Amino acid sequence: MTSSLSDVHSPLPEPATGEGSRSPTPDLAAAFDPDRFRDGAVDIVGRLTTYLADRSVRGLDLLDPAVLLKAARELMTPERQRIADFDADRVSRIVDLYTETGIPVYSPGYMGRQFSGVVPLAGLIDLVGSVVNQPSSFYEAGQLPSVAERLMAEELNRFIGWDRDRFAMVTTSGGSLANLTALLAARNRAFPQIWTRGTGGMPGPPAIAVSEEAHYSVTRAAGVLGIGERQIIRLPVDRAGRIRPDLAGPALAEALRRGLRPFCLVASAGTTSTGAFDPLEELAAVADRYGLWLHVDGAHGASLLLSDLHRDRLRGIERADSLTWDAHKMLFMPAPCTLLFYRDGSAARDAFRQRASYVFDEEPDVYSAYDSAAKNLECTKRPMIMPLWTVWSVYGPALFAQKIDRLCATARQAYRMLAAEPDFAVAHEPESNIVCFRYVPEGLEPGSAHRLQLEIRNRIRGGGRFFISKVDLDGTAALRVVVMNHLIDADHLAMLIDEIRDIGQRVLRAGAATRNDQRNGSHS
Numbered sequence: 001m002t003s004s005l006s007d008v009h010s011p012l013p014e015p016a017t018g019e020g021s022r023s024p025t026p027d028l029a030a031a032f033d034p035d036r037f038r039d040g041a042v043d044i045v046g047r048l049t050t051y052l053a054d055r056s057v058r059g060l061d062l063l064d065p066a067v068l069l070k071a072a073r074e075l076m077t078p079e080r081q082r083i084a085d086f087d088a089d090r091v092s093r094i095v096d097l098y099t100e101t102g103i104p105v106y107s108p109g110y111m112g113r114q115f116s117g118v119v120p121l122a123g124l125i126d127l128v129g130s131v132v133n134q135p136s137s138f139y140e141a142g143q144l145p146s147v148a149e150r151l152m153a154e155e156l157n158r159f160i161g162w163d164r165d166r167f168a169m170v171t172t173s174g175g176s177l178a179n180l181t182a183l184l185a186a187r188n189r190a191f192p193q194i195w196t197r198g199t200g201g202m203p204g205p206p207a208i209a210v211s212e213e214a215h216y217s218v219t220r221a222a223g224v225l226g227i228g229e230r231q232i233i234r235l236p237v238d239r240a241g242r243i244r245p246d247l248a249g250p251a252l253a254e255a256l257r258r259g260l261r262p263f264c265l266v267a268s269a270g271t272t273s274t275g276a277f278d279p280l281e282e283l284a285a286v287a288d289r290y291g292l293w294l295h296v297d298g299a300h301g302a303s304l305l306l307s308d309l310h311r312d313r314l315r316g317i318e319r320a321d322s323l324t325w326d327a328h329k330m331l332f333m334p335a336p337c338t339l340l341f342y343r344d345g346s347a348a349r350d351a352f353r354q355r356a357s358y359v360f361d362e363e364p365d366v367y368s369a370y371d372s373a374a375k376n377l378e379c380t381k382r383p384m385i386m387p388l389w390t391v392w393s394v395y396g397p398a399l400f401a402q403k404i405d406r407l408c409a410t411a412r413q414a415y416r417m418l419a420a421e422p423d424f425a426v427a428h429e430p431e432s433n434i435v436c437f438r439y440v441p442e443g444l445e446p447g448s449a450h451r452l453q454l455e456i457r458n459r460i461r462g463g464g465r466f467f468i469s470k471v472d473l474d475g476t477a478a479l480r481v482v483v484m485n486h487l488i489d490a491d492h493l494a495m496l497i498d499e500i501r502d503i504g505q506r507v508l509r510a511g512a513a514t515r516n517d518q519r520n521g522s523h524s
């Protein structure tokens with residue numbers, strides 16, 4: 001028992017005689033044994049190869065967490081005292097449980113979310129990154145990742161089109177963090193005194209203007225920055241979910257009248273719900289007029305810049321101040337891999353105005369010029385650029401462009417097929433690879449469309465053949481397909497439509513039966 005502070009701070013106990021100089025125990029050494037690594041790698045790569053080769057049409061097998069918890073617990077060694085004997089079978093079973101319980105992202109049945117099966121080479125490079133463990137943020141800890149960030153920034157900026165000598169890019173762990181970081185940079189640019197003094201004593205509260213359709217990470221970032229929900233100016237959108245530039249000006253003027261001090265306008269290049277692209281050119285003009293920083297949340301859709309066919313959706317991007325770009329979405333990388341671009345690179349450092357002698361050098365040198373720590377929130381950060389840079393280096397940009405074109409074409413095909421079905425209603429024309437729609441057969445009782453879509457979505461998930469998502473549009477649930485797999489073709493879409501109709505009909509019949517039972521007073 002500890003009885004006084006001096007005990008807490010007592011020096012480390014002396015090692016048993018000679019222990020420090022003795023060799024590590026064989027068990028300790030064995031856990032780091034390269035041969036054991038190779039044997040494990042061969043087994044695991046074999047299992048992953050089988051996993052990748054499975055092209056069957058499958059959805060998510062959603063387990064009761066209590067069941068999975070039990071299965072997982074059984075895989076944990078009971079050994080607590082010694083280093084447990086290596087059990088190759090235990091590792092294999094963990095890998096199998098891992099692969100079997102995930103959303104099958106390589107299956108054509110998976111059409112539900114914005115992440116995807118990765119270019120397999122990216123996974124191998126991620127493995128390298130995990131073994132050599134070169135966390136980035138500082139050049140000395142991650143030399144190649146730091147250089148690769150520079151190269152990848154130059155490559156992608158060709159598609160954005162900003163001044164090569166002025167722009168900057170930093171990787172962040174996800175688009176949410178990129179949005180937060182960009183808002184911070186924007187706020188510090190507009191109100192440099194806040195970093196030291198806080199918001200106290202300001203003549204009016206800082207405010208941001210965002211689309212009604214903005215991703216929740218944007219308003220969450222505003223919360224983190226202390227902006228406060230009342231200082232979030234909601235910009236109205238049109239039927240397709242795009243900010244209406246003609247209504248943005250009046251909304252801002254009204255905010256100014258209320259004494260707010262807007263500093264940033266956030267546009268979406270691909271909204272999460274429907275993949276709608278805000279009109280960047282027109283919004284840049286609004287931002288100019290009101291002296292606002294224009295941040296483009298392109299987490300989902302910035303990748304369309306790589307496509308000759310779809311680049312035009314981001315017309316005006318050259319006038320933005322910052323851009324969030326998730327490579328773990330439409331560049332098919334392992335998550336997370338996000339790139340945050342600034343048109344004016346000096347703004348990147350404005351986000352964080354700090355000194356820390358243990359990491360930041362007072363005198364910048366050729367090495368620290370490659371550090372990203374002054375520009376990102378993370379200190380230790382995955383070298384997330386390496387899978388992207390390697391795939392880009394090996395295959396070139398056409399791999400991405402081709403896949404993006406194919407996904408958008410498939411979404412358009414889904415739109416055409418759904419529009420041709422009399423019992424389906426498509427909610428919008430796809431602007432990228434997302435299509436939302438509803439199953440609304442003739443005679444559907446008014447007001448029951450919402451529940452029907454939710455029920456269909458859950459039963460489809462339960463059925464295990466397809467994985468789609470749902471989203472509320474104008475207050476009514478819709479089914480949402482995100483095409484992330486280039487293997488999805490018209491046959492798969494037809495299968496999905498049939499399955500939705502089948503399930504929908506069954507739900508409606510069951511509902512009618514229940515109502516009849518209730519009317520007849522039956523309680524069975």
Ligand SMILES: *Cc1c(COP(=O)(O)O)cnc(C)c1O
Nearest residue numbers: 174175176215271272297299300
């Ligand atoms: C996915 C998404 C985000 C959040 O990005 P994460 O990488 O999931 O943190 C932000 N904005 C939009 C438009 C998105 O689609």
